[in-house]
Amino acid sequence: GENVEQHPSTLSVQEGDSAVIKCTYSDSASNYFPWYKQELGKGPQLIIDIRSNVGEKKDQRIAVTLNKTAKHFSLHITETQPEDSAVYFCAAFNQAGTALIFGKGTTLSVSS
Amino acid sequence: DSGVTQTPKHLITATGQRVTLRCSPRSGDLSVYWYQQSLDQGLQFLIQYYNGEERAKGNILERFSAQQFPDLHSELNLSSLELGDSALYFCASSVAWQGARNEQFFGPGTRLTVL
Numbered sequence: 652g653e654n655v656e657q658h659p660s661t662l663s664v665q666e667g668d669s670a671v672i673k674c675t676y677s678d679s680a681s682n683y684f685p686w687y688k689q690e691l692g693k694g695p696q697l698i699i700d701i702r703s704n705v706g707e708k709k710d711q712r713i714a715v716t717l718n719k720t721a722k723h724f725s726l727h728i729t730e731t732q733p734e735d736s737a738v739y740f741c742a743a744f745n746q747a748g749t750a751l752i753f754g755k756g757t758t759l760s761v762s763s
Numbered sequence: 764d765s766g767v768t769q770t771p772k773h774l775i776t777a778t779g780q781r782v783t784l785r786c787s788p789r790s791g792d793l794s795v796y797w798y799q800q801s802l803d804q805g806l807q808f809l810i811q812y813y814n815g816e817e818r819a820k821g822n823i824l825e826r827f828s829a830q831q832f833p834d835l836h837s838e839l840n841l842s843s844l845e846l847g848d849s850a851l852y853f854c855a856s857s858v859a860w861q862g863a864r865n866e867q868f869f870g871p872g873t874r875l876t877v878l
Binding site for chain 1: 861
């Protein structure tokens with residue numbers, strides 16, 4: 652079945668640095684790739700997503716890139732701030748295009 | 764705030780018991796999804812409903828069942844509970860069930876503890 656691998660599992664950066672989280676997926680038919688941010692005690696929050704007809708999408712300090720040939724996509728956060736500290740999940744649709752298959756998550760820590 | 768609501772926030776019960784978790788989707792969303800989040804398994808899809816009908820099943824145990832009512836709220840029923848069922852249970856909703864407009868928005872979750 653569909654599988655999504657996410658790296659690294661933990662990431663520590665200094666405030667103002669950039670952070671990059673990478674994911675690979677197995678099903679070449681996947682066409683939707685969201686990223687979620689989960690803070691302690693809260694549900695996952697959709698922060699950005701990309702569809703397979705687009706190579707890159709940006710929203711202020713966050714951007715996502717997609718390489719369909721290599722079946723990988725990445726989240727880029729620039730000028731990190733302490734409030735960016737959270738667990739980030741990448742996801743891709745399952746083969747039926749209905750439910751999301753999630754990566755294992757990346758714990759991002761931004762120190763000031 | 765995603766607009767998805769879940770009750771209760773916390774639930775503590777004993778092995779062998781049955782519980783019901785409730786979810787109300789965002790206004791205008793017809794599709795509801797249930798996910799389980801545990802430390803060892805991560806976020807796993809359980810089941811999806813669209814406008815009252817079951818559309819997709821994931822790793823849902825036979826002891827678990829769900830339904831979506833005419834007002835579009837959904838309930839997840841967990842029975843014969845085991846210690847391993849302790850987890851966070853999230854509901855998500857989207858406008859469509861497939862294709863475009865299927866961005867999923869998550870609720871705050873229900874933390875289930877089975878003692």
